[in-house]
Amino acid sequence: MSEITVCAQPPAAANYVGQDGLLYCGRCGTRKQVRITVPGFEGVQTCLCRCEAEALDRARAERELEKRRDMAAQMLKQGIPGVQLSAMTFDRDERPEARASRVARRYVEQFAEQAARGHGLLFYGAVGAGKTFLASCIVNALVKKGVPCLVTSMSRLGNRLFTCREDRQEKIDGLSRAKLLVLDDLGTERRTEAMDELTMNVVETRLQAGLPLIVTTNLTAAKLEAPGDIHMQRLMRRIKSVCYMIEVTGAKGPNGKIPPLNTGGGVGP
Numbered sequence: 001m002s003e004i005t006v007c008a009q010p011p012a013a014a015n016y017v018g019q020d021g022l023l024y025c026g027r028c029g030t031r032k033q034v035r036i037t038v039p040g041f042e043g044v045q046t047c048l049c050r051c052e053a054e055a056l057d058r059a060r061a062e063r064e065l066e067k068r069r070d071m072a073a074q075m076l077k078q079g080i081p082g083v084q085l086s087a088m089t090f091d092r093d094e095r096p097e098a099r100a101s102r103v104a105r106r107y108v109e110q111f112a113e114q115a116a117r118g119h120g121l122l123f124y125g126a127v128g129a130g131k132t133f134l135a136s137c138i139v140n141a142l143v144k145k146g147v148p149c150l151v152t153s154m155s156r157l158g159n160r161l162f163t164c165r166e167d168r169q170e171k172i173d174g175l176s177r178a179k180l181l182v183l184d185d186l187g188t189e190r191r192t193e194a195m196d197e198l199t200m201n202v203v204e205t206r207l208q209a210g211l212p213l214i215v216t217t218n219l220t221a222a223k224l225e226a227p228g229d230i231h232m233q234r235l236m237r238r239i240k241s242v243c244y245m246i247e248v249t250g251a252k253g254p255n256g257k258i259p260p261l262n263t264g265g266g267v268g269p
């Protein structure tokens with residue numbers, strides 16, 4: 001049988017023996033051997049040089065990221081079906097300089113800090129302005145980083161949760177597995193007492209867990225400032241306590257013109 005030697009790394013710049021008699025890596029110049037002296041044993045053992053150790057760390061981190069990405073992508077599939085989520089990415093944003101777009105990209109960049117504070121975003125604006133698009137861009141960018149996100153709506157949650165009485169709270173608590181939850185189109189669900197209760201429950205569970213939420217809604221600034229009924233007042237107060245309000249004005253107006261950007265102040269994330 002012939003002997004085959006498999007080298008983990010091709011011997012690039014040749015390894016060399018140092019003055020201490022140990023083997024050194026020709027690439028990074030650190031030891032590939034250590035001298036071991038314990039009572040009854042004296043000898044030399046191979047060890048990882050710095051570049052090998054770094055390569056191992058990199059490979060491990062990549063595998064870890066890959067795993068988290070897969071899990072995050074898996075979770076995303078539980079969200080709203082029919083929405084072409086994966087197509088909604090920042091590189092397709094036709095108005096990257098718009099304020100809402102800039103806030104969205106910054107939110108991704110600062111996600112770790114924002115999430116630690118439980119801070120999210122409230123995108124509001126007219127139908128077709130691109131609120132769901134921006135929320136989905138954020139989600140896709142985070143999933144790529146291995147952050148588990150879920151995009152859903154109260155209508156959809158209602159459909160799923162009203163059928164299960166026993167483990168409803170369990171399912172609501174389960175939403176906490178998503179590091180970021182997007183509630184799309186809040187305010188368009190059919191309002192009933194049970195739906196109001198469920199909405200409040202979902203938002204409250206989220207907030208109490210200190211987890212961030214992104215909400216998109218067609219409600220106008222005026223409606224958000226002064227919601228008509230007690231439920232909406234409570235709900236919006238809770239959401240606004242942790243979500244930065246940002247108007248999305250990407251849609252073309254009736255005369256084909258793009259409405260002016262909202263340049264209101266406020267502390268952005």
Ligand SMILES: [Zn+2]
Nearest residue numbers: 025028049051
């Ligand atoms: Zn090396």
